[in-house]
Amino acid sequence: MSDQVVAAGHEPYLQHHFAKPEQQADASKIGMWLFLVTEILLFGGLFVGFALMQSRHPLAFLEAHKQLDKTLGFINTLVLLTSSFTMVMAVHSVRHDRRRQAIAFLALTLVFAGAFLGVKYIEYAHKFHEGLLPGRFYSHPGDTVPGQFMFFSFYFMMTGLHGFHIIAGMVLIAWLIRRTARGDFSAQYYTPVDLVGLYWHLVDMIWIYLFPLLYLIR
Numbered sequence: 001m002s003d004q005v006v007a008a009g010h011e012p013y014l015q016h017h018f019a020k021p022e023q024q025a026d027a028s029k030i031g032m033w034l035f036l037v038t039e040i041l042l043f044g045g046l047f048v049g050f051a052l053m054q055s056r057h058p059l060a061f062l063e064a065h066k067q068l069d070k071t072l073g074f075i076n077t078l079v080l081l082t083s084s085f086t087m088v089m090a091v092h093s094v095r096h097d098r099r100r101q102a103i104a105f106l107a108l109t110l111v112f113a114g115a116f117l118g119v120k121y122i123e124y125a126h127k128f129h130e131g132l133l134p135g136r137f138y139s140h141p142g143d144t145v146p147g148q149f150m151f152f153s154f155y156f157m158m159t160g161l162h163g164f165h166i167i168a169g170m171v172l173i174a175w176l177i178r179r180t181a182r183g184d185f186s187a188q189y190y191t192p193v194d195l196v197g198l199y200w201h202l203v204d205m206i207w208i209y210l211f212p213l214l215y216l217i218r
Contacts, residue, residue, distance in 0.1 A: 032195045036202050039165075043158070043206050050154045050213065057147045064151035065217040067132055067140075069123060073215040076119050080204045083112035090176075091197045094190040099180060102193070106177045109200070113170045120163060127152070155214055162210060165203045172196045 054061045090105035126132075131139035134156045138149035176193055179185065185193055 028191050028195060029198075032198050036198065039202060039206075043161070043209075046154065046158050046161070047209065047213065050158070053150050053154065054217075057150060059145045060147035061151045062217055063143070063145045064132075064148035065214065067127075067130065068155075068215050069126070070215050072119050072123055073211050076116050077207065077211050079112050079116045079119070080207050083109045083116070084201055084204045086112065087197045087200045091190065091193050094180065094185050094193045095187055097187045099183065099185075102180050102185070103177055106173055106180065110170055110173045110177070113166055113173070117163065117166060120159065127156075158210055158214070162203070162206055165206070169196070169200050169203055172199065 086105045086108040090102050090109060093099075093102035093105055131137075131141070132152050133139065133149075134153035135149060138152060140148070173196065176196055179192070
């Protein structure tokens with residue numbers, strides 16, 4: 001018990017129920033990985049649902065996907081891949097006590113996230129204008145294959161849910177920038193940066209699956 005108190009006295013970020021910083025970091029990572037598994041299960045269910053409906057209505061899904069802009073989808077893929085790199089560099093910078101570099105890389109990650117949402121806004125605006133909407137709101141004229149509304153129901157569910165995760169990530173990154181500027185993180189303690197980095201990589205990975213699933217149907 002006395003060792004814990006001494007450790008806590010020298011390391012203010014150490015919570016009282018942990019004996020060592022390493023124990024706290026390991027517990028935090030386990031908790032984050034469990035959370036990420038639930039996220040994978042959530043999107044995995046949508047992927048399975050999409051695959052089942054596509055197998056039942058292959059022509060409708062094939063025709064509907066032609067309304068998506070592959071160029072914009074590819075641009076967003078590059079944007080998120082780049083944001084993963086800047087997040088890795090942010091974690092690396094914090095681990096080596098390079099505060100200004102860390103802030104710069106976190107800010108770049110935030111900019112790339114905003115760019116992703118900007119491109120997605122352009123895509124959504126086109127879909128609303130053309131009536132390419134989910135369910136009973138679908139009103140796109142001139143369709144030759146019935147059932148295309150099902151594709152856009154999944155499109156909006158999956159990309160919309162992913163967009164909410166992007167927004168949540170942006171809030172977390174902004175929080176990290178504030179705390180990094182305040183000097184809360186160092187080579188001895190950077191667990192929150194590491195955990196947000198793991199979350200951000202999952203968000204990027206989900207898009208890597210969404211892009212070919214929605215935009216590159218064969």
